[in-house]
Amino acid sequence: MENIEMNSNAPAAAKEEPKKVIFSGVQPSGLLTIGNYLGAIKNWTTLQDAYDCLYCVVNLHAITVRQIPADLRRRTYETLAIYIACGLDPDKNTLFVQSHVPAHAELGWLLDCYTMFGELSRMTQFKDKSAKNADNVNAGLFTYPTLMAADILLYQADLVPVGQDQQQHIEICRDIAGRFNGIYGNTFKIPEGFMPKTGTKIMSLADPTKKMSKSDSNENGYVAILDPRDVIIRKFKRAVTDSDTVVRYAEGKDGVNNLMNIYSCFTGKTHEEIEREFDGRGYGDFKMAVGEVVADGLTPVQARFNELMKDKAYLEEIMRRGAENAQRRARRTLSKVYRKVGFVEI
């Protein structure tokens, strides 16, 4: 053993800065798409060494839209398996399921009482989802952003890596936290949104003016991470483009722009490089090439996913470990909040 001499005059060892905290999640509300992959999960994997990351399968959010129970249960396992298959290491990140940590629902309720009806009414996701689910415009759909604020604030997260569609929810989370801090003194860290450089908004292949969504009723609109190769290629072949025939990134060419973004995310090539590569070639060639790079990129993810899904006990062990860790951290914030608002703790 090394003999270290203590010297009281020696300068104190440089104190290591604690890692910044990251929180994010995906709803197990369908087959995860390349929008979820490029806008969120792929970005998360680049953060796992430098940050203290918590990634959640947000099943409480998923029931704001009616789910078939057996599907929801299966997709909860699948979503966790996709996180790991995409490269999230369960030893470096806290991976967990939202309903396993009751503090989310508890803080969600409390924050409902500090969120205004008017601000929730302005959320575009609420407007879009109410239009899509006109027969089930439930209170949970309306207060979704408050629960999302609770998810983030419970862990005193510094950063929330999300796609562009979630930017408005990050803003309202900051407003709620600021309001609470204004009344009771510093309680919550005010988080920042953190968007990837590319892939922030992947559009539907069937209607490139709309975001690609896993709950789209038109299966040709999205490419699922688990879609087989032939399905991926067929969906790209059918992708809506325009009457022009030149592969270039320009205003009004939503379909081609979207395909160029996807190609760029999977190959690392810039738009200029893509334009040069497909100079003089038609859309047919281009769509085929996009389908192939996407299918190639997803092959290892799918292989790892299939292995993981054979071992439910392993996935449950990850869920259990993640929930214990998350619950311990979440409780600290919740106790602080309860004290501040005047709840008696026994």
Ligand code: AQP
């Ligand atoms: N099309 C997209 N482009 C880029 N990022 C996207 N994300 C979703 N769609 C795209 C990002 O994925 C993360 C998880 O999303 P979610 O499942 O919690 O909810 P969502 O944003 O409502 O995603 P979907 O696929 O549209 O789900 P459904 O259809 O169930 O509502 C978020 O970071 C999101 O930005």
